[in-house]
Amino acid sequence: MADSWSPPDGVDKGSEVFTVSLGMFKDTGYRCPAADAMKARGCRPRARPESTRETLEHFAFGPFMKASHASVHDGLQQWTAHAHEHYGAAFPEDPASPMTEVPAWSYRYQLPEPDQRGAREYRITVWGRCLRSPDGTRRELRLPVNRIKDAEPHRGHVAAAALATAEGIPGPLPERVRIVEFALLDGRTRTLFEGTRAEAVERYRKGGGPEALSAVLDGREFRPGSSCTGCAYLAVCPALRRAPGLLGVTGEGRPRRTWSVTNGRSYRACPARDHMRRLHLPAAQAVERSPSAERGRAVHAYLAERHGLHRPCTVDVPAQWVPDGFELPEEEQRLGALLLRRHAAVCPLRCVRDRSAVRVEPRVVRHDPFSDVLVIAEPDLLYRDGDSWVWRETKTSATGWGRPEGLLERYPQLALAALLLSRGDLGGSPTRARIELEVLRPAGADLEIVDPRAPEIRAAAEETVRGLVADWHRDDHYAPTPGAACTRCEVARWCSARANEKEAA
Ligand code: SF4
Ligand code: SF4
Known part of the structure; x- marks a missing residue:
């Protein structure tokens, strides 16, 4: 069956290697399905105006994941220090069963010839803290979130995480796999999957993985919103x-x-x-x-x-x-x-x-x-x-x-x-x-x-x-202005400049 998906005018069809990042499997309502599909398929806009970078880090997990190259606001520094503390408490070192952080895994699946989408290779890239045992028989993917929600985890996201952790490269393939979500706010954890490598692959197949992958790659809905800020296709977007x-x-x-x-x-x-x-x-x-x-x-x-x-x-x-x-x-x-x-x-x-x-x-x-x-x-x-x-x-x-x-x-x-x-x-x-x-x-x-x-x-x-x-x-620096507003400030906990009640009066 021919691929009925096509990019909008002004965007060139991309490569034969389709790369889906784990976050794309988590449809929160704030992602733009069309932009995710274009990005995953490697589509390129014909024109991409120069953009200016922010002076400060704007990705809250950046410093925690050691992926930050910009300056960090005081509030984010406080939050990151708090997050490290809770991470250490949630995952204390266990000399009997040591785990070491390793570079993120990427799952790859090659086809002998391009399929109906024009893909010759599919990749799923992992985002999170990746760890393995010294002998490589165990892998653990730790996914940071602010808080653990009461809602069920996204099925397709867990399925894709299980597959990419079980079968991803580099490194020897493990015998056992664990996917765990951890809350930076209070150190709570929630195990999303635990099992053998074969069970992880099965979880992908039977747990909604292929359907979730198709949903990402074939996304057609343009959903203007906050994700437009970093979107490479903004200049040619037909919906914005x-x-x-x-x-x-x-x-x-x-x-x-x-x-x-x-x-x-x-x-x-x-x-x-x-x-x-x-x-x-x-x-x-x-x-x-x-x-x-x-x-x-x-x-x-x-x-x-x-x-x-x-x-x-x-x-x-x-x-x-x-x-x-x-x-x-x-x-x-x-x-x-x-x-x-x-x-x-x-x-x-x-x-x-x-x-x-x-x-x-x-x-x-x-x-x-x-x-x-x-x-x-x-x-x-x-x-x-x-x-x-x-x-x-x-x-x-x-x-x-x-x-x-x-x-x-x-x-x-x-x-x-x-x-x-x-x-x-x-x-x-x-x-x-x-x-x-x-x-x-x-x-x-x-x-x-x-x-x-x-x-x-x-x-x-x-x-x-x-x-x-x-x-x-x-403004590039967002300096605090302590005063009366501090007493009703919902993020005062992360602010080292906050005025106490006497000062605010
Ligand atoms: S500009 Fe916004 S709506 Fe258009 S493709 Fe990009 S993210 Fe989607
Ligand atoms: S209102 Fe006060 S506590 Fe809140 S961020 Fe500003 S200075 Fe800090």
Whole structure:
């Protein structure tokens, strides 16, 4: 059967050696399947503009894996020291059964002639800490993660790891293989596979390995998002939409980055904090999952699920309304139910008849080539009114009525929404395009309408967004600014500059 996969215009078909890295088997929703397939097949873009490297290391596992060549931020240094400590505790040296670190293995499978994909050789490369016993009879692959999740491990990922560890080169092939995940945060471990070499190969064959390999190599979906930053195919990507000048800053010689309003707010509070959040260093759960923040997220998750069914919400909110994965104290559960009943009066689906006209929490990604920044936004809801897009944001509040003034500064996501709508970056007609800010309060729901075409709104939106972006865009070092924000900083644990409560007061 002929290969029906083909790269987009501007990309040359690659080599006969297909190389899949272990991480590609782990579809987290944030990887771009089309980019992974092109990379694995060795496809080359015909044009690849020069890019500037970051001054600081931006890969959080880099220093731990000794794969870092850039300078390392204080936060990442603290985190790496912590990670080494827990790694040592999780895997103490055992003189009776010593293991030595060795270079990463790579599995290779050669074919006598090219197959239907045009591949003559398949490779699976391992990423993680690779160890073997002195006599080479045992191999162990240790996969670092921040935390061990409750969710089941990715089946195809475990299958591919088992095969590559059992059959990979260099080195003598082992008799026994172990794959273990370990959490750098607390040293917990989870064994993903343990068995003989033959069992590891069997695990690949019967455990979803070939299917997972095909899924990577034949990926067609272009999924714009954070992975676009390092993507070699960005200049020719048919799915990534451009928004020249969206952020109002220029970026000659600046490294390509992503930006969201959440980053902007976090940077404004403290540049070091934003940098550590971007590195995904583990955040303090007590801050990140405070009861009120958790209630807000639970309300959003409930509404997203309801709106996904394309039915208008009603005041009938079940007693057990809290979605899976959230834990709320009773008081917050009661308040959440009340706020959801308030939402029924302003639910946008009351006036939308066409199901295809509703997008629930869509990921909106635009590349601003002037700043070379990928702007990422996630409106709570987009729906069409006639030919125009309406951007709905929902907030929850435990207090009484709020002020309608200064909305764009208070909620900068509205400023970004105003720019995207007024510039026509979302498409559709500008005639009825608008932003709706819904604030759910115990006493009722506010619905503020913002007209993105009003000159004063556009000017305020530009000023707000530029104000959040400009300093960050020039910054390479993300210095900490200790102060009042430290007391509510979710990554304070990794910051040696944090102010104590007395200093912050
Ligand atoms: S630019 Fe983004 S969407 Fe396009 S191929 Fe690359 S990662 Fe995928
Ligand atoms: S603890 Fe304070 S100085 Fe350190 S990152 Fe957090 S807010 Fe910034």
